[in-house]
Amino acid sequence: MTPANTEDKFFAIVSSLLNLPCDQLNRESSRETTEQWDSLKHMYLVMALEEEFGIEFDDSEVSDLCSAGALLDSIDGKLKP
Amino acid sequence: MSAQASADSYTSVFAEVAAMEKEAAGFKDEVKVLVLRQITIEGIETLIKHHLYSQQIRPIIEFGGYGTMVQDVLAAESVVSSDPDLIVLALSIDALDQNYGSPGWTKDAVRSELGSLFEFLASNTRATIAVHNFILPLWPEQGLVTDIAGLDLATQVAGLNKFVLEAVRAHVPRFVLMDWDRYLRQLGADAALDERGRYLWGAPFRRPFLDLWACQLSRVACVLRAKTKKVLVLDCDNTLWGGVIGEDGMEGIQLDANQYPGRAYFDFQTTVVHLAQRGVLITLCSKNNEADVSEVLDQHPWCRIKRDHLSAWRVNWNDKASNITELAAELNLGLESFVFVDDNPAECALVAEMLPQITVLQVPQKLHELPRLLLRDGLFDTLSVTQEDRERASRYQVESQRKQTRAAYGSINDYIRSMQTVAVIHRVSPGEVPRVAQLTQKTNQFNLTTRRYSERDIELLLADHNVAIYSLAARDRFGALGLVGVLIVRITDKLGEVDSFLMSCRALGRRLENAMIEHCLASLGVAHEIERWTAEYVETAKNGQVADFWARMGFVEIEAKDGGKRYSCTADGLICDGSTFVKIEKD
Numbered sequence: 039m040t041p042a043n044t045e046d047k048f049f050a051i052v053s054s055l056l057n058l059p060c061d062q063l064n065r066e067s068s069r070e071t072t073e074q075w076d077s078l079k080h081m082y083l084v085m086a087l088e089e090e091f092g093i094e095f096d097d098s099e100v101s102d103l104c105s106a107g108a109l110l111d112s113i114d115g116k117l118k119p
Numbered sequence: 120m121s122a123q124a125s126a127d128s129y130t131s132v133f134a135e136v137a138a139m140e141k142e143a144a145g146f147k148d149e150v151k152v153l154v155l156r157q158i159t160i161e162g163i164e165t166l167i168k169h170h171l172y173s174q175q176i177r178p179i180i181e182f183g184g185y186g187t188m189v190q191d192v193l194a195a196e197s198v199v200s201s202d203p204d205l206i207v208l209a210l211s212i213d214a215l216d217q218n219y220g221s222p223g224w225t226k227d228a229v230r231s232e233l234g235s236l237f238e239f240l241a242s243n244t245r246a247t248i249a250v251h252n253f254i255l256p257l258w259p260e261q262g263l264v265t266d267i268a269g270l271d272l273a274t275q276v277a278g279l280n281k282f283v284l285e286a287v288r289a290h291v292p293r294f295v296l297m298d299w300d301r302y303l304r305q306l307g308a309d310a311a312l313d314e315r316g317r318y319l320w321g322a323p324f325r326r327p328f329l330d331l332w333a334c335q336l337s338r339v340a341c342v343l344r345a346k347t348k349k350v351l352v353l354d355c356d357n358t359l360w361g362g363v364i365g366e367d368g369m370e371g372i373q374l375d376a377n378q379y380p381g382r383a384y385f386d387f388q389t390t391v392v393h394l395a396q397r398g399v400l401i402t403l404c405s406k407n408n409e410a411d412v413s414e415v416l417d418q419h420p421w422c423r424i425k426r427d428h429l430s431a432w433r434v435n436w437n438d439k440a441s442n443i444t445e446l447a448a449e450l451n452l453g454l455e456s457f458v459f460v461d462d463n464p465a466e467c468a469l470v471a472e473m474l475p476q477i478t479v480l481q482v483p484q485k486l487h488e489l490p491r492l493l494l495r496d497g498l499f500d501t502l503s504v505t506q507e508d509r510e511r512a513s514r515y516q517v518e519s520q521r522k523q524t525r526a527a528y529g530s531i532n533d534y535i536r537s538m539q540t541v542a543v544i545h546r547v548s549p550g551e552v553p554r555v556a557q558l559t560q561k562t563n564q565f566n567l568t569t570r571r572y573s574e575r576d577i578e579l580l581l582a583d584h585n586v587a588i589y590s591l592a593a594r595d596r597f598g599a600l601g602l603v604g605v606l607i608v609r610i611t612d613k614l615g616e617v618d619s620f621l622m623s624c625r626a627l628g629r630r631l632e633n634a635m636i637e638h639c640l641a642s643l644g645v646a647h648e649i650e651r652w653t654a655e656y657v658e659t660a661k662n663g664q665v666a667d668f669w670a671r672m673g674f675v676e677i678e679a680k681d682g683g684k685r686y687s688c689t690a691d692g693l694i695c696d697g698s699t700f701v702k703i704e705k706d
Contacts, residue, residue, distance in 0.1 A: 050130075051130050054130050054133050054134045054137070055129070055130065055133055057133075057137055078159075078161050081159070081316070081319075081320050081322060082129055082133075082162055085129055085162075085316075085325075085326065086128065086129040086130045086133075089128045089129060089130070089326070090128060090130055097315055097318070097319065100315075100319060101319070
C-alpha cells in the first residue's frame with residue numbers, strides 16, 4: 039500500500055505535467071486511456087518523477103511503466119529502505 | 120532581461136508556465152522561434168516560455184522534423200516561408216555523419232554539411248541564428264594515448280568547434296553562439312548530460328543544461344525585442360568599494376585587489392568597465408561629498424572606474440529617485456532602460472517604489488557574488504559591439520559638460536567665450552577631400568547654397584587656380600569637434616564669389632561661422648587684392664536659419680529671385696566679431 043502523501047504528490051506531478059485536473063486521474067489512468075499522455079509527455083513524466091522523488095527508474099522499465107498504478111508501485115518499491 | 124537558470128524542477132516549471140498562459144496570450148511582444156533539431160529537446164519550449172513570460176514576451180515555438188534536418192532545411196521552403204525571428208539549431212554529430220566514431224573518422228564531412236547549412240540560413244532567412252558548438256567525448260576511445268595524427272575524436276570535434284566559432288564570427292550579429300561546451304563546464308557532466316535519455320529517447324540533455332540553453336536563447340529574444348538596458352546607475356560606498364569614503368578616507372576604504380573584501384569590489388569595477396566598453400552608459404548616484412568621490416576616481420590606485428567611463432553623475436545629498444530622474448533627463452533616455460545598484464535596502468526600496476520602471480539590484484549579502492551581479496542576467500546584452508558603442512560614454516560626457524557649462528553662465532556670450540573654442544582654418548589638403556565632399560553632401564541646415572560635390576568634384580576644384588577651398592576644424596575645452604566647416608570661393612580678377620559655405624550642426628552656436636568668413640575673406644582679400652565680394656543664399660526646405668546670414672555679415676542684397684538672393688559686399692564692409700569668440704590657430 040502506497041503511503042497517502044506519496045500518492046498525493048505523485049498525482050500532483052502527473053496532473054501538472056499532463057495538464058489535467060487531479061480528479062480525472064487515478065491508479066487506472068494509463069497511456070492508453072489518457073490522450074494527453076503521449077510518448078513525449080511520458081519522457082518528461084519519468085524525468086519529473088525522478089527529480090521529485092529522488093529516484094531513478096531502470097532503463098528497461100521506463101517504457102513499460104505505462105499506467106499510474108505501475109509507476110506508483112515502482113516508486114514505492116524504490117522509496118522503501 | 121533578468122532570466123537566469125533558476126528552474127527547480129520540471130514540475131514547478133510546467134506549473135508556473137501553465138499558470139501564466141492566459142496572461143501571456145495578451146503580451147504585445149512576440150518572438151517566432153523555429154527549432155531545427157536532430158535530438159529530442161521539446162522540454163526547452165516550456166523552459167524558454169518560463170524565462171520569457173517574466174519579460175512579457177510570448178515565444179511562438181515550432182520544432183522542425185526530427186532527425187533528417189539538414190536535408191529538410193536545404194530542400195524545404197518552410198524554413199523560409201515561416202519567417203522566424205530566431206532559428207535554433209540543435210544538431211548531433213552522429214546524425215550528421217553515420218560514420219562518426221569509427222576509427223580514423225575525420226570531421227570533414229560534418230564540416231562541409233555545417234558550412235552549407237549556415238550559408239543557406241544566412242542567405243535565405245532574415246532570422247537571428249543560434250548556432251552551437253559540440254560537446255567533446257568524455258571517454259577517450261584511445262585511452263591514455265595521444266593520437267599523433269590528431270585522428271582521435273576529441274581533436275576532431277574540437278576542430279569542428281573551431282569551425283563553428285569562425286562561422287559565427289563571420290556572421291555577427293546574425294549568428295549567436297550557444298556555448299554548449301561552457302554549459303557543460305558550468306554544470307558538470309552528471310548534471311548536464313543524460314546518457315539514458317540519449318539511448319532511450321534521443322534526448323541527451325538533462326533539465327539544468329536545457330535550462331541554461333533556454334536562458335541564453337531567451338536573452339537573444341530579449342535583445343531582438345529591445346528589452347535590454349542601456350544605463351547603469353551605481354551607488355559608491357559599499358558598492359564600488361567597501362566602507363564609506365567620507366568617514367574611512369582613501370586609506371580606509373576596501374578596494375585592494377590583494378585583500379578581502381577589496382578584491383570583490385575591484386572585480387565588480389572590472390565588470391563595470393567592460394560594460395562601458397560595450398557602450399553601456401555608466402553613471403554614479405551617491406550621497407557623498409563630490410570631492411571625496413572624485414578623489415577615489417582620480418587617485419585610488421585600485422579604482423578601475425575612472426571619470427572617462429562615466430557619462431554623468433549625481434554625487435550630492437538629494438534623494439536618489441530625484442537624482443535618477445535628473446540623470447534620465449540629462450542623458451535623454453527612458454527610465455525603463457536604467458539599472459540601479461545600491462547596497463542599502465532602504466535606497467533600493469525607495470527607488471523601486473518611486474521609479475517602478477527601473478531595474479533595481481541590491482549588492483548581494485554574499486559579497487563573492489557581487490562581481491557576477493551585472494553579467495549573470497544579461498541585462499545589458501547586445502548582439503554586437505560597434506566603434507560607436509565604444510565611444511558612447513565620452514560623447515555623452517562631453518555633451519553633458521557642455522550643457523552644465525551653459526547652465527552656469529548668465530549671458531550667452533559669456534558662455535560661448537567660456538567654451539574656449541579654437542579653430543584651425545586652412546586650404547583643403549588632399550587628405551581632407553573625402554570629409555569635405557561628405558559635408559557638402561550631408562549638410563542641410565547651415566548650408567548657404569547646398570551645392571553637392573563628389574570627391575572627384577572637389578579634386579577638380581582643388582586643381583583649379585581660380586578656386587580656393589578652406590576647411591575649418593575645431594575643438595573646445597571639452598574635446599574635438601573635427602572638420603566641421605567648408606568654404607569654396609571663386610576668384611576672377613579682383614572679384615571674389617562665394618560658391619559654397621557650410622557648417623556642420625554640431626559646430627553651431629559658437630560663432631565659428633563668423634570667424635571662418637572673416638578669416639578666409641581677409642586673407643584672400645590681401646593675397647588677390649579683392650575689391651568686391653559676392654555671395655548667394657539658395658533657399659531649400661531646411662536652410663531657413665541662414666536666410667539672413669550674409670546680411671548679418673555686412674553684405675548688401677543686390678538681387679532677389681525665386682528661391683534665393685544675391686549679395687554683394689566691399690572688402691572693408693564685412694562685420695568682424697567672430698574672432699572675439701573663437702581663437703584661430705595657425706597650423
